[in-house]
Amino acid sequence: MRNNKGNLICKFRHSLGTFSNSVHFGGLSNICHCIFVLLAAAAIIFTVAETGMALNSNDSQENAGPIIDATNVFLNTEWIYFTANELPMFYLDLDLEFDPDNNQGESLTIHLNDESEIAEDGLIYTSRAWVDEYGRMNIAWLGEKYLAVGDDVTKLSKYLVDFKPNENLTLELGDVWDMGEGYTLKFQDIDVNGEQAWFVFKKDGNPVEDIIASPEGVAGSLGGWGYYNDTLTGEYDVTIVMIHVDTIFEDKIIIDDAQVISLDVTELNQDKYYGLEFTNTANTLQLEEQDGTTSIDRGKRVEIIPDFLSIKVGDTQSDEPVRFYVFSEITPQELYKQHGPIINSTAEAPGSIILDANDLPMFYKDLDAIYFNPENNKGESLTINLISVDTIADNGIIYTSRAWNDANGRMNIAWLGEKYLAVGDDVSKLSKYLVDFQSDDNITLKQGDVWDIEEGLTLVVQDIDVNGEQVWMVLEQDGSPIEDIIASPEGVAGSLGGWGYYNDTLAGESDVVIARIHVDKVFEGMFESIVIIDNAEIISLNVTELNMDEYFGMDFDTTADMIRLTEGDGSTNISLGKTVEIIPDFLNIKVSDTLLDRFYVYREDAPDTIPPVITNIANNTPTTDSVTLTWYTDEDSDSRVKYGNISGNYTMQEFNTTMVTAHSITVTGLNLDTTYYFVVNSTDASGNAGQSSEYSFMTAAAADTIPPVI
Numbered sequence: 001m002r003n004n005k006g007n008l009i010c011k012f013r014h015s016l017g018t019f020s021n022s023v024h025f026g027g028l029s030n031i032c033h034c035i036f037v038l039l040a041a042a043a044i045i046f047t048v049a050e051t052g053m054a055l056n057s058n059d060s061q062e063n064a065g066p067i068i069d070a071t072n073v074f075l076n077t078e079w080i081y082f083t084a085n086e087l088p089m090f091y092l093d094l095d096l097e098f099d100p101d102n103n104q105g106e107s108l109t110i111h112l113n114d115e116s117e118i119a120e121d122g123l124i125y126t127s128r129a130w131v132d133e134y135g136r137m138n139i140a141w142l143g144e145k146y147l148a149v150g151d152d153v154t155k156l157s158k159y160l161v162d163f164k165p166n167e168n169l170t171l172e173l174g175d176v177w178d179m180g181e182g183y184t185l186k187f188q189d190i191d192v193n194g195e196q197a198w199f200v201f202k203k204d205g206n207p208v209e210d211i212i213a214s215p216e217g218v219a220g221s222l223g224g225w226g227y228y229n230d231t232l233t234g235e236y237d238v239t240i241v242m243i244h245v246d247t248i249f250e251d252k253i254i255i256d257d258a259q260v261i262s263l264d265v266t267e268l269n270q271d272k273y274y275g276l277e278f279t280n281t282a283n284t285l286q287l288e289e290q291d292g293t294t295s296i297d298r299g300k301r302v303e304i305i306p307d308f309l310s311i312k313v314g315d316t317q318s319d320e321p322v323r324f325y326v327f328s329e330i331t332p333q334e335l336y337k338q339h340g341p342i343i344n345s346t347a348e349a350p351g352s353i354i355l356d357a358n359d360l361p362m363f364y365k366d367l368d369a370i371y372f373n374p375e376n377n378k379g380e381s382l383t384i385n386l387i388s389v390d391t392i393a394d395n396g397i398i399y400t401s402r403a404w405n406d407a408n409g410r411m412n413i414a415w416l417g418e419k420y421l422a423v424g425d426d427v428s429k430l431s432k433y434l435v436d437f438q439s440d441d442n443i444t445l446k447q448g449d450v451w452d453i454e455e456g457l458t459l460v461v462q463d464i465d466v467n468g469e470q471v472w473m474v475l476e477q478d479g480s481p482i483e484d485i486i487a488s489p490e491g492v493a494g495s496l497g498g499w500g501y502y503n504d505t506l507a508g509e510s511d512v513v514i515a516r517i518h519v520d521k522v523f524e525g526m527f528e529s530i531v532i533i534d535n536a537e538i539i540s541l542n543v544t545e546l547n548m549d550e551y552f553g554m555d556f557d558t559t560a561d562m563i564r565l566t567e568g569d570g571s572t573n574i575s576l577g578k579t580v581e582i583i584p585d586f587l588n589i590k591v592s593d594t595l596l597d598r599f600y601v602y603r604e605d606a607p608d609t610i611p612p613v614i615t616n617i618a619n620n621t622p623t624t625d626s627v628t629l630t631w632y633t634d635e636d637s638d639s640r641v642k643y644g645n646i647s648g649n650y651t652m653q654e655f656n657t658t659m660v661t662a663h664s665i666t667v668t669g670l671n672l673d674t675t676y677y678f679v680v681n682s683t684d685a686s687g688n689a690g691q692s693s694e695y696s697f698m699t700a701a702a703a704d705t706i707p708p709v710i
Contacts, residue, residue, distance in 0.1 A: 061329070061330055061331070061332065061335070062312070062327040062328070062329060062330075062365075063088050063089055063327060063328050063329070063330045063334075063337055063338055063361050064088075064312075064325045064326070064327035064361055064365055065082060065086050065087045065088070065325050065326045065327065065358075065361070066086055066325060066358035066359070066374075067314075067323055067324075067325050067357075067358055067365060067367060067373075067374065068080060068323065068324055068325060069321045069322075069323055070112060070115045070116070070296065070321070070322040070323065070324060071115040071321035071322050072321060073112060073115075074112045074114055074115045078111060078112050079109065079110070079111055079112075080109070080110040080111075080112070081107065081108075081109050081110075082107060082108045082109075082110075082326065083100035083101065083105065083106070083107045084100040084105045084106055084107075084140075085100045085101065085341035085342060086341070087106075087108060087326055088337060088338055088339055088340075088361045089143045089308060089309070089327075089328040089337070090105060090106040090107075090140065090143055091105055091106060091140035091143055091144060091145050092105070092339065092342065092600070093105075093145070094342060094590065094591075094592040094593075094595070094598050094599070094600065095164060095165060095592050095593050095594045095595065096130070096132055096133070096594075098130055099342075100342070103128050104128055104129075104130045105127065105128065105130070105140050106125070106126070106127045106140045106143070107125075107126045107127075107128075108123075108124070108125055108126075108304075108309065108326065109122075109123075109124040109126070110122060110123060111123075113293060115321070115322045116295065116296050116297050116298070116313075116322050117293050117294065117295055117296065118289075118293060118294040118295075118296060119293060120289075120290065120291075120292050120293050121288060121289065121290055122289065122293070122294070123276075123288065123289035123294060123304055124286065124287070124288045124289075125276070125286065125287040125288075125304070125305065125309065126284060126285070126286045126287075127139055127140050127141060127284065127285045127286075128283060128284050129148055129153055129283040129284070134242075134259075136148075136239075137151045137153070137283070139153050139156070139283075139285065141156055141266075141285065142305065142308050143308060143328075144158060144159075145158075145159050145162065146158055146159065146266075147159065147261050149232050149233055149235050149238055149265055150232075150233075150234075150235030150236075150238065152235070153268075153280055153281075153282070153283060153284065153285055154267060154268040154269060154280055154285075155232075155233050155235065155265055155266075155267055155268075156265065156266040156267075156268065157232065157238075157261040157262050157263075157264075157265050157266075158261065158262045158264075158266075159259065159260070159261055159262075160179045160180050160181060160183055160260045160261065160262055161179050161258050161259060161260035162258075162259055163256070163257045163258045163259070164593055165257075165577070165593035165594055166577050166593050167256070167257075168246065168254055168255060168256040169254070169255045169258070170252055170253070170254050170255075171187040171252060171253055171255065172187070172251060172252045173187055173189070173190065173251045173252065174186075174187065174188075175187045179260055181262060181264070182203055182204040182205075183201070183202070183203055183260065183262075183263075184201075184202045184205075185199050185200070185201050185202075185211075185241075185243070185260075186199065186200045186202065187199060187253065188200050188210075190248060190250075190251070190253075194248055194249075194250065195214050195215075195218045195248065196212055196213070196214045196218075196248075197212070197213050197214070197226070197245055197248055197253050198210065198211075198212055199211040199212075199213070199226065199243065201228055201241055203263065208228070208263075209228040209230070209241070211226040211227065211228050211241060211243060212226055213225060213226025213243055213244075213245040214245065214248075215245050215246060215247060215248055223244075224244045224245050224246065225242055225243065225244050225245075226241075226242070226243045226244075226245065227239055227241065227242050227243075228240050228241035228242075232263065232265060233265045233267065238261075239259075239261075240260070240261055240263065241258075241259075241260050241261075242257075242258065242259050242260075243255055243257075243258050244256055244257035244258065268280070268285065273287060274287065274304075274305050274306055275289075275291065276288055276289055276290075276304075276305070277289075277290045287305070289304075296311060296313050296322065296324055297313065298313055298314065298315050298316055298318075298322060299313060299314075299315040299440050300313045300440070301313070301440065304326075307328070307329075308328055309326060309328060310326070310327055310328065310329075311324050311325070311326055311327075312324060312325060312327055312367060313367070314367030314368045314370075315367075315368045315438070315440075316367075316368065316370050317370070320370045321370070323367050323370075324367065325365065325367065331685070332685060333685065333686065335362070335603050335604075336602070336603060336604050338360075338361045338362040338602065338603040339361070339600050339601065339602035339603070340355055340359050340360045340361075340600050340601040340602070341359060341600060342598055342599075342600050343384075343598070343599050343600060343601075344597055344598060345386055345389045345390070345574070345596075345597045345598070345599065346389055346597040347597075348386055349386035349387065349388050349389050350386055350387050350388065351385075351386060352383060352384070352385050352386075353383070353384045353385075353386070354381055354382070354383050355381065355382045355383075355384075355601060356374035356375070356379065356380065356381040356382075357374040357379045357380055357381075357414075358374045358375070360380075360382065360601055362417045362586065362587070362603040363379060363380040363381075363414065363417055364379060364380060364414035364417055364418060364419050365379070366379075366404075366412075366419070367438075368438065369404065369406050369407065369412075371404045371405055371406065372404045377402050378402055378403075378404045379401065379402065379404070379414050380399070380400070380401045380414045380417070381399075381400050381401075381402075382397075382398070382399055382400075382582075382587065382601060383396075383397070383398040383400070384396060384397060384589075385397075385398075387571070389596060389597050390573060390574050390575045390576075390591075390596060391571050391572070391573060391574065392567075392571060392572040392573075392574060393571055394568070394569075394570050394571050395566055395567065395568050396567065396571070396572065397554075397566070397567035397572060397582055398564065398565070398566050398567070399554070399564070399565040399566075399582070399583065399587065400562060400563070400564045400565075401413055401414050401415060401562065401563045401564075402561060402562050403422055403427055403561040403562065410513075411425045411427070411561070413427050413430070413561075413563065415430055415544075415563065416583065416586050417586065418432060418433075419432075419433050419436060420432050420433065420544070421433065421512075421539050423506055423507050423509050423512055423543055424507070424508075424509030424512070426509070427546075427558055427559075427560070427561060427562065427563055428545060428546040428547060428558055428563075429507045429509070429543055429544075429545055429546075430543065430544040430545075430546065431506065431507075431512075431539040431540050431541075431542075431543050431544075432539065432540045432542075432544075433537065433538070433539055433540075434453050434454040434455060434457060434538045434539065434540055435453055435536045435537060435538040436536075436537055437534070437535045437536050437537070441534070441535075442520065442532060442533060442534040443532075443533050443536075444530055444531070444532050444533075445461045445530065445531050445533065446461065446528055446529065446530050447461050447462075447463065447464055447528070447529040447530070447531075448460075448461060448462075449461050450662055452660045452661055452662045453538060453661075454540075454636075454661065455540055455541075455542065455634070455661075456477055456478040456632055456634065456661055456662075457475065457476070457477055457538065457541075458475075458476045458479075458661075458662050459473050459474070459475055459476075459485075459515075459517075459538075460473065460474045460476060461473055461531055462474045462484075464522055464523075464524050464529040464530075464531065465524070466524060467524065468522050468523060468524030468529070469488050469489070469492045469522060470486055470487070470488045470492070470522070471486070471487055471488075471500075471519055471522050471531045472484060472485075472486055473485045473486075473487070473500065473517065475502055475515055477541065478615060478616055478632050479616055479618075479630075479632060479662070482502070483502040483504075483515075485500040485501065485502055485515065485517060486500055487499060487500025487517055487518075487519040488519065488522070489519050489520060489521055489522055497518075498518045498519050498520065499516055499517065499518050499519075500515075500516070500517045500518075500519065501513060501515065501516050501517075502514050502515040502516075506541070506543060507543040507545065512539075513537075513539075514538065514539055514541065515536075515537070515538045515539075516535075516536065516537050516538075517533055517535075517536050518533065518534055518535035518536065519531055519532070519533060519534075520532045520533065520534040546558070546563065551565060552565065552582075552583050552584060553567075553569065554566055554567050554568070554583075555567075555568045565583070567582070574589060574591050574599055575591065575596070576591060576592070576593065576594075576596050577591060577592075577593040578591045579591070582601075585603075585604070586603060587601060587603065588601065588602055588603070588604050589601055589602075590602055608684065608685075608686035608688060609686070609688060610688060611682075611683075611684065611688040611689055611690035612633035612634060612635050612637040612682045612683075612684050612688070612689075612690040613633060613634040613690060614631055614632070614633055614680060614682060614690050614691075614692050615631065615632050615633075615634075616630070616631055616632045617629070617630070617631040617680060617692055617695060618630050618631070619695075619697050621700075622670070622697050622698065622699045622700055623699065623700055624670075624672035624673075624699055624700045624701070624702060624703075625668060625669060625670045625671070625672060625699065626666060626667060626668040626669075626670060626699075627666070627667050627670065627676075627697055627699070628664060628665070628666045628667075629641055629664070629665050629666075629667065629678065629680060630662075630663060630664045630665075631663045631680050631682075631692070632661060632662055632663065633661050633663065633682045633690070634661070635661065635684055636659040636660060636661060636684065636685065637659060637660070637661075637663075637682035637683055637684045637685075637690070638655065638656060638657050638658065638659060638682060638683050639655060639656040639658070639660070639663040639664070639665050639680075639682060640653060640654070640655040640656075640665075640680065640681040640682065640683070641653060641654050641655070641665045641667060641678055641679075641680055641681075642678060642679050642680075642681065643667060643676050643677065643678035643679075644676065644677060644678075645671075645674055645675065645676055645677070646677065647677045647694065647696075648677070648694065649677075650677070650678065650679065654666075654667050659684075659685065663680070663682065665680075670699050671699065672699050672700060672701060672702055673698070673699060673700070673701040673702070674698065674699050675696055675697070675698045676696060676697055676698070676699070677694055677695070677696045678694070678695055678696070678697070679691055679692050679693070679694055679695070680692045680695075
């Protein structure tokens with residue numbers, strides 16, 4: 001969006017010339033109508049400029065199970081069965097005798113009537129309980145572990161604290177351990193002999209129970225444990241807190257095991273949840289769809305359990321198989337939830353394990369492109385060559401990504417879980433897809449709207465011609481125009497099938513399609529004009545060129561359609577409790593702390609500690625009582641302006657919580673003819689805040705209304 005009204009007016013006037021060949025006037029009334037519409041559109045542009053309206057993309061990501069070929073399944077079995085080894089949103093526990101393949105934990109059963117329809121009673125979510133090492137019955141519910149209070153699976157208390165075998169916590173005297181949901185444990189005191197620790201368990205700051213614990217071996221010690229038991233939902237003597245004290249020092253203690261459950265119990269006592277029929281047995285919970293068949297037509301999304309389980313169907317052609325997967329949406333801060341199946345190394349060693357995008361949810365998946373098929377060696381894979389239960393061979397960890405061509409003939413390749421264009425069909429030149437519409441995606445933009453993409457790129461809907469047949473868009477980088485893109489809906493004379501393009505040279509490759517926008521409809525109204533975009537691809541102008549012999553400490557090589565990383569620094573130990581980093585912030589191996597032959601591959605992102613970088617701070621020409629301040633950031637973040645009329649003393653502020661890279665805040669209620677000092681601040685989703693240095697502006701003086709004295 002341009003910086004001030006004057007620039008917008010110039011742009012608008014220029015657009016009359018741009019579209020003059022397509023405008024036909026049929027008389028004075030039409031001329032008046034066109035002028036009225038143009039003036040109304042100009043007013044809309046002014047309004048948008050002053051409010052700083054911007055549209056940005058959704059930051060959520062899909063945590064998805066394997067791609068299912070429904071056509072093939074229906075022809076063969078009609079039934080599909082998923083456990084926690086296939087669906088990463090289900091609860092998984094490496095350290096217990098918890099085995100999804102032995103009917104423990106959550107599962108989802110789907111029964112197909114045909115390739116595009118699920119049968120009545122054909123969606124069944126089931127969770128089966130298991131007993132832990134302390135003899136307590138546990139059960140998973142919607143991906144979380146709960147205690148079945150009194151061994152009743154309809155009374156669920158969530159685990160607030162659930163230590164793994166290698167976890168420990170050191171508390172100094174007076175420390176308060178925040179356990180979440182308002183629960184805290186205060187380390188109150190140590191006895192004079194240094195043998196007992198006194199804790200106070202609190203809820204919302206109010207004491208609930210005193211807990212005394214001594215290390216194992218101390219006379220009277222309960223094996224190192226301290227307990228808080230109470231009645232919970234009618235069940236007597238429920239252990240709510242159990243704390244194991246390993247060591248007591250003069251003014252600190254080490255806790256090496258703990259379990260704490262919530263006092264707020266979820267009681268499942270209804271006939272239906274989420275529109276699904278609910279039943280239970282002594283050790284099972286079940287939800288079943290009984291309201292008729294469920295369509296899974298191409299391009300459709302079906303919600304099974306809100307915010308937990310959905311089905312997404314690919315937009316394949318009618319002569320291609322119907323493909324779908326089950327997924328949940330997660331935020332970038334929840335990527336740690338992405339993990340693969342439990343691997344039993346006793347059963348696999350010696351031998352090779354190959355995990356592809358159907359096994360590892362952090363790998364890229366493409367439902368719509370029939371050319372993308374993990375089972376046919378497309379996309380990413382991880383090979384692990386075991387020489388024994390606890391040892392991976394030298395050169396035995398191999399990350400591979402194989403390219404595929406999309407429906408437009410462009411070569412794509414996945415790299416560390418994201419889809420890239422292989423620029424010029426060269427897999428060592430990668431441009432990330434910033435926008436890549438799926439089958440059911442669309443966006444409606446008003447004239448003057450700014451579509452905030454990524455990396456400082458924005459698309460401005462600059463103008464719509466008076467016949468409502470063409471839309472003029474401007475692709476900008478950090479507020480500077482890069483290219484004008486003109487598009488017309490399919491069927492309009494001269495339309496390129498509804499597409500508008502921006503091609504340019506990129507990384508030495510000529511005529512690369514950087515942006516392609518498909519316009520479905522254009523509406524030119526009396527007061528507002530809109531465009532509906534139903535398909536778009538925009539790639540980054542920043543190309544990653546892979547030209548080194550080594551990445552992440554692994555040997556790197558390519559072929560015409562493949563990228564490969566190989567661990568070549570000797571064998572890798574995966575002994576009890578071990579965590580092995582394969583690719584930083586992307587692929588890791590975690591071995592059970594209690595069972596030597598169990599491990600899985602998971603994702604653990606490093607915490608984001610880098611604040612947004614703020615650039616291009618500007619202000620529109622202030623009025624007597626307002627000003628619009630704009631700036632850009634290198635990542636999605638909120639918008640805040642702190643200001644005051646004394647340098648360094650910012651007594652007022654305005655903010656907008658929408659996460660964008662193109663920021664605009666309008667400050668009103670200012671005094672005329674006054675200097676104001678301000679800083680802008682943006683905070684990203686991880687809580688990192690960036691703040692500018694101080695700037696200033698002066699509001700306009702009152703208009704001179706006194707005529708000259710003659």
